[in-house]
Amino acid sequence: MGKEIIVGEELADSAAYRRLEASIQEPESEEMRAWKDAGGKVIGCLYNNIPEELIVAAGLTPYRIRAVGSTGAELADSRFSQINCSLVRHLYDSAKRGRFDFIDGLVAANDCDHMRKLYENWKATIDEPYFYFLGFPKKHGEPQAARLATMLGDFKKSLEGSFGVEVTDEKLRAAIDLLNEIRQLQRELRDMCTSDDPPISGAQMLTVAIAGDSMPKKVYRDLLRQLVIDVRCMGDATRPRARLVIYGGEIDSPELLVAIESQGALVVADSLGGFGSRNCACDVSTTGDLLFDLAHWLVVDRPHEPRTFNTAPERYAYVDGICKEYGADGVVQVHVSMCDLWSYDRLNFDRHAGMRNIPCLDLDIEYVLSGEGQLKTRVQAFVETITDKER
Amino acid sequence: MKRGLERWYRYKEVFSGALSAEEAKGEQANPVQLAFLKIVVDHVDRIIGCVESGKPLASIWYGNAPEIFAALGIDWYCPVDMVLASQAFTSDLAEVHTSSTPDDSCGLIQLAAQAVEKGYVPTPNSIIAMLEPCDAQTSVHDAWLSVDAWSDIPTFALDYPYGSTQGDFKYFADELGRMIAFLEDLYGVKMDWDRLREVCETSNQMYAAWSDLNDLLCAVPCPLPPMISAELGWNVTQHLLPPGSPDAINLFNLLSAGARQAVEAGIGAVPHEQVRILWADLDGTWAASMLAPWLAEKYGAVIVQTFQGHTPYLPIDTSSPESMLLGVGRRSISEVPMIRQARGSVGVFIEDIKSMVNDYTIDMVFFPGHKGHKDQSANIGFLRETCHDIEVPLFAFTCDLFDPTWVPIDQLKRSIDEFFETQEIRPLG
Numbered sequence: 001m002g003k004e005i006i007v008g009e010e011l012a013d014s015a016a017y018r019r020l021e022a023s024i025q026e027p028e029s030e031e032m033r034a035w036k037d038a039g040g041k042v043i044g045c046l047y048n049n050i051p052e053e054l055i056v057a058a059g060l061t062p063y064r065i066r067a068v069g070s071t072g073a074e075l076a077d078s079r080f081s082q083i084n085c086s087l088v089r090h091l092y093d094s095a096k097r098g099r100f101d102f103i104d105g106l107v108a109a110n111d112c113d114h115m116r117k118l119y120e121n122w123k124a125t126i127d128e129p130y131f132y133f134l135g136f137p138k139k140h141g142e143p144q145a146a147r148l149a150t151m152l153g154d155f156k157k158s159l160e161g162s163f164g165v166e167v168t169d170e171k172l173r174a175a176i177d178l179l180n181e182i183r184q185l186q187r188e189l190r191d192m193c194t195s196d197d198p199p200i201s202g203a204q205m206l207t208v209a210i211a212g213d214s215m216p217k218k219v220y221r222d223l224l225r226q227l228v229i230d231v232r233c234m235g236d237a238t239r240p241r242a243r244l245v246i247y248g249g250e251i252d253s254p255e256l257l258v259a260i261e262s263q264g265a266l267v268v269a270d271s272l273g274g275f276g277s278r279n280c281a282c283d284v285s286t287t288g289d290l291l292f293d294l295a296h297w298l299v300v301d302r303p304h305e306p307r308t309f310n311t312a313p314e315r316y317a318y319v320d321g322i323c324k325e326y327g328a329d330g331v332v333q334v335h336v337s338m339c340d341l342w343s344y345d346r347l348n349f350d351r352h353a354g355m356r357n358i359p360c361l362d363l364d365i366e367y368v369l370s371g372e373g374q375l376k377t378r379v380q381a382f383v384e385t386i387t388d389k390e391r
Numbered sequence: 392m393k394r395g396l397e398r399w400y401r402y403k404e405v406f407s408g409a410l411s412a413e414e415a416k417g418e419q420a421n422p423v424q425l426a427f428l429k430i431v432v433d434h435v436d437r438i439i440g441c442v443e444s445g446k447p448l449a450s451i452w453y454g455n456a457p458e459i460f461a462a463l464g465i466d467w468y469c470p471v472d473m474v475l476a477s478q479a480f481t482s483d484l485a486e487v488h489t490s491s492t493p494d495d496s497c498g499l500i501q502l503a504a505q506a507v508e509k510g511y512v513p514t515p516n517s518i519i520a521m522l523e524p525c526d527a528q529t530s531v532h533d534a535w536l537s538v539d540a541w542s543d544i545p546t547f548a549l550d551y552p553y554g555s556t557q558g559d560f561k562y563f564a565d566e567l568g569r570m571i572a573f574l575e576d577l578y579g580v581k582m583d584w585d586r587l588r589e590v591c592e593t594s595n596q597m598y599a600a601w602s603d604l605n606d607l608l609c610a611v612p613c614p615l616p617p618m619i620s621a622e623l624g625w626n627v628t629q630h631l632l633p634p635g636s637p638d639a640i641n642l643f644n645l646l647s648a649g650a651r652q653a654v655e656a657g658i659g660a661v662p663h664e665q666v667r668i669l670w671a672d673l674d675g676t677w678a679a680s681m682l683a684p685w686l687a688e689k690y691g692a693v694i695v696q697t698f699q700g701h702t703p704y705l706p707i708d709t710s711s712p713e714s715m716l717l718g719v720g721r722r723s724i725s726e727v728p729m730i731r732q733a734r735g736s737v738g739v740f741i742e743d744i745k746s747m748v749n750d751y752t753i754d755m756v757f758f759p760g761h762k763g764h765k766d767q768s769a770n771i772g773f774l775r776e777t778c779h780d781i782e783v784p785l786f787a788f789t790c791d792l793f794d795p796t797w798v799p800i801d802q803l804k805r806s807i808d809e810f811f812e813t814q815e816i817r818p819l820g
């Protein structure tokens with residue numbers, strides 16, 4: 001018998017993984033600095049509804065704003081209250097501290113009531129060379145795709161005017177192809193976790209996904225290509241005690257998953273937003289009008305979030321499908337306090353999970369992980385319940 | 392008994408009792424109170440009648456263009472209205488406190504989710520969702536649709552644009568067109584545009600009558616008791632009556648007649664008025680009954696106006712079907728309260744505060760910081776700057792507008808005492 005391999009341990013030998021991991025430790029990665037030094041421009045994107053393809057087609061690099069390393073949100077106190085979610089408060093605080101000074105503009109959408117107000121407060125109090133806001137529909141029909149396509153046309157014009165570029169169809173098609181390739185590579189990596197002995201942990205998978213929005217896309221695509229090869233060559237890891245799926249909105253740091261996985265469970269898959277499987281579940285079509293295709297992907301094709309009306313049955317079917325495909329023993333649902341969209345979703349999903357006998361652990365979290373001891377105890381108890389049942 | 396009706400028969404009993412008691416006063420009866428109670432009883436009767444007979448009944452919200460339902464001859468109700476109106480004689484709030492509804496969300500939404508789950512509201516045969524002005528609105532419909540009794544009800548949602556350009560209004564008018572098609576298809580009815588014209592025209596008169604009443608509130612001292620225009624106006628225009636109902640116009644005229652006399656005589660409804668307050672939010676369920684009388688009595692402080700009572704309504708142009716849909720749409724997305732102040736960017740919220748402070752000769756702004764209003768809580772920086780610029784003191788606090796226990800009223804009163812002290816406002820001697 002060979003040496004026991006802990007899930008993900010071998011990844012440390014992958015130079016590609018080490019670079020990806022290093023890129024998410026600070027707001028500005030080395031790769032982003034190199035891009036800027038070469039005269040490139042970076043557009044800060046708030047949350048997961050920004051059409052990055054258009055930004056890439058304009059020759060710019062999209063950067064997902066993350067308050068990595070934030071320890072407090074005091075500078076947000078004068079603009080937000082305690083009923084605002086900690087995510088937006090930390091993002092604003094970091095912005096005020098100049099931690100995103102390397103961005104050349106900020107783009108946001110009405111993802112939720114907190115996020116749209118983060119944009120407004122940012123715009124009112126922090127200088128950026130460029131601001132743009134997209135009013136996303138809250139329904140997912142064809143009229144909404146058509147409307148969003150018009151809005152994307154306006155956004156395209158704005159980028160062209162402000163950055164002196166022309167976004168041709170060729171450039172947009174190339175950008176869509178590039179991001180589609182990234183999605184395909186991410187799916188390939190994720191697919192490997194359907195095996196009994198997944199080669200990569202949930203925290204590592206999230207790290208890889210976050211890195212995708214911390215550096216220029218082509219650099220990321222190349223690293224991801226190499227990573228997929230490296231992971232394929234890795235030996236079988238130890239079988240986890242329990243296989244979990246994590247479900248929720250945005251998690252932009254692997255810490256929570258590290259804490260969960262420290263209790264003997266493996267997060268084999270997720271239904272998370274921008275850095276999760278929902279963002280790479282399907283590709284943007286390039287068969288029709290490209291702006292319409294992109295809009296269609298954004299509001300119709302990809303798996304939905306609670307902000308999009310009447311999508312719960314489909315959202316839960318997506319989670320059920322993932323549980324089945326990845327052989328999950330249970331679901332961990334995460335919810336950031338004060339987030340109405342996800343708190344009601346949690347209530348409804350609990351009902352759904354209860355009816356289907358899906359073991360489900362609800363975790364209330366804050367943007368910066370706190371109360372880790374208690375969290376671990378709850379995860380441990382959950383894992384024990386699941387494994388006891390199976391014995 | 393059909394689901395939800397037990398509770399509604401109880402409403403009928405309670406409000407009919409109150410109406411009879413008022414009627415029994417004969418000449419001493421308060422005509423406004425009489426008219427309003429009659430409207431409530433008629434509303435409850437109408438909904439019970441619909442459910443008992445299986446007639447079309449849509450669940451809608453105030454921003455769902457009720458003019459259209461009136462023109463199509465479809466009855467409607469907002470599932471949470473009577474739940475809010477009956478807090479004094481139900482245990483709904485106590486139940487919410489022990490329920491699993493998220494306690495960091497709006498109390499109205501918690502009550503609405505609970506009411507449908509527990510069968511405190513009758514089951515409609517269509518649901519029209521309102522996806523503004525807050526995240527919780529979208530969420531509560533998901534919660535309703537996860538309840539067995541409601542899960543198969545045909546549903547349509549109106550998607551509100553974020554902006555206020557001509558393109559945005561056109562998009563919403565198109566949404567209204569799609570809603571009409573949905574209702575026509577579901578109920579086998581046909582939009583009669585002449586009927587819609589009549590409804591729009593009488594609703595224009597109704598909003599004009601309310602606006603005339605509000606003009607009288609600009610007088611110093613304020614001729615009507617605190618918040619009464621907002622309380623009655625919002626309920627009759629948005630919830631209890633079809634738009635443009637003669638009963639609504641009659642109620643406004645009654646209130647205006649009394650107010651006009653008081654203005655002419657220079658008499659305020661609150662003796663010794665010394666502070667005029669703008670309540671920058673919806674009224675909620677307790678401010679008018681538990682806070683405003685205390686403010687008036689102790690300090691001569693009058694809540695003169697609220698966002699709920701604000702009447703920025705422009706007449707709907709009834710010259711064509713297109714102009715009517717645009718007008719009804721404009722009313723729904725940028726005139727009715729909350730959607731007006733909370734949808735889109737902060738501009739309207741701030742402009743409303745500035746203009747209301749000016750129009751109503753306001754001395755200070757109360758900002759309730761309602762726990763559901765995550766967007767407005769993040770307006771606090773803008774609000775502070777505005778109040779500073781227009782030199783009006785701001786009292787900002789936190790509460791649940793629909794749950795007087797979330798922040799106990801006594802605690803709130805103590806904070807107000809402290810704030811008034813800083814403003815050198817003393818209790819009436």
Ligand code: SF4
Nearest residue numbers: 085087112114336339
């Ligand atoms: S966690 Fe919820 S409230 Fe916070 S930004 Fe995300 S969606 Fe909005």
Ligand code: SF4
Nearest residue numbers: 497499525729763764
């Ligand atoms: S009161 Fe405010 S938070 Fe509550 S449902 Fe209405 S708009 Fe939303």
